[in-house]
Amino acid sequence: MEKNLEFPDLLRLIDERSTAFRAAVAAAPSLDAQVPSCPEWTLFDLVKHLGGGDRFWAAIVGAGPADAPPAEAAAARAALEVPREREALLAWLAASTQLLLSALREAGPDAGCWAWWSALQTPRTSGAVARHRAQESAVHTYDAQLTGGAAQPLPTEVALDGVEEFLFTCVATPSAWPHKPTAFDFHTAEGRSWRLTVDGDGARSTRIPAPTAATGEDSDAAGASIHGTAGELVIYLYDRIPADSLHVDGDAGLLDLLRAWEPEE
Numbered sequence: 001m002e003k004n005l006e007f008p009d010l011l012r013l014i015d016e017r018s019t020a021f022r023a024a025v026a027a028a029p030s031l032d033a034q035v036p037s038c039p040e041w042t043l044f045d046l047v048k049h050l051g052g053g054d055r056f057w058a059a060i061v062g063a064g065p066a067d068a069p070p071a072e073a074a075a076a077r078a079a080l081e082v083p084r085e086r087e088a089l090l091a092w093l094a095a096s097t098q099l100l101l102s103a104l105r106e107a108g109p110d111a112g113c114w115a116w117w118s119a120l121q122t123p124r125t126s127g128a129v130a131r132h133r134a135q136e137s138a139v140h141t142y143d144a145q146l147t148g149g150a151a152q153p154l155p156t157e158v159a160l161d162g163v164e165e166f167l168f169t170c171v172a173t174p175s176a177w178p179h180k181p182t183a184f185d186f187h188t189a190e191g192r193s194w195r196l197t198v199d200g201d202g203a204r205s206t207r208i209p210a211p212t213a214a215t216g217e218d219s220d221a222a223g224a225s226i227h228g229t230a231g232e233l234v235i236y237l238y239d240r241i242p243a244d245s246l247h248v249d250g251d252a253g254l255l256d257l258l259r260a261w262e263p264e265e
Helices: 007-027 043-063 071-078 086-107 126-147 156-171 230-237 253-260
Strands: 038-042 182-188 193-199 202-208 224-228 247-250
Touching: 007 043, 007 086, 007 126, 007 156, 038 043, 043 071, 043 086, 043 126, 086 126, 126 156, 126 230, 156 182, 156 193, 156 202, 156 230, 182 230, 182 253, 224 230, 224 253
Parallel strands: 182 224
Antiparallel strands: 182 193, 193 202, 224 247
């Protein structure tokens, strides 16, 4: 069974993806360019979002266990001052990442903190924050590269962790699925697979064996099965590409229901 990435690896990936993000911003023709994958944002807005998010989560991790976003984090977001000049903006962004990394290193992976996600499959810890921020950095690097016209595939290491992180963090919920119970299988070309089950008890995911040519798939077990590289699946899950960009077996309409579902918290 594949293991999750270790805490030092997550910190390294945050640093690496943030460096790649800054390189894409530095190379872009204009900070006012529209981000194709986030059409309501300019590249400047995207930078503000990622850097502000780093500072927000640094304050959350530093504040320790809490039942709501701590005052320190709210104050950091409210007082956000972002320079408009590109070099100053890049320096601000680099400093934002270092604030997050420093807070995570100081806390260690097991420290408790507030988080917006359900604790059903992802703990509310600094280690889980690091895992999620690695994905935020990776996906927004893709956004920035796409804005500059040269999007690159997500690195395999971060993408393989990203499929599970999204399912466990962003999808898992105890809120009842409002439709007929079903399951969604996600299969990566790299050989890892997961099953997302949705029913009256909510949504939860588990790792499953990858299908083989010899065994095929149990078509009755999953309402829909989605196949692609790990990077493609992450970009799909974050709503950057449509389902028809991937190979889908079963009822593709179920994916529309999953996309539209807004669980009650």
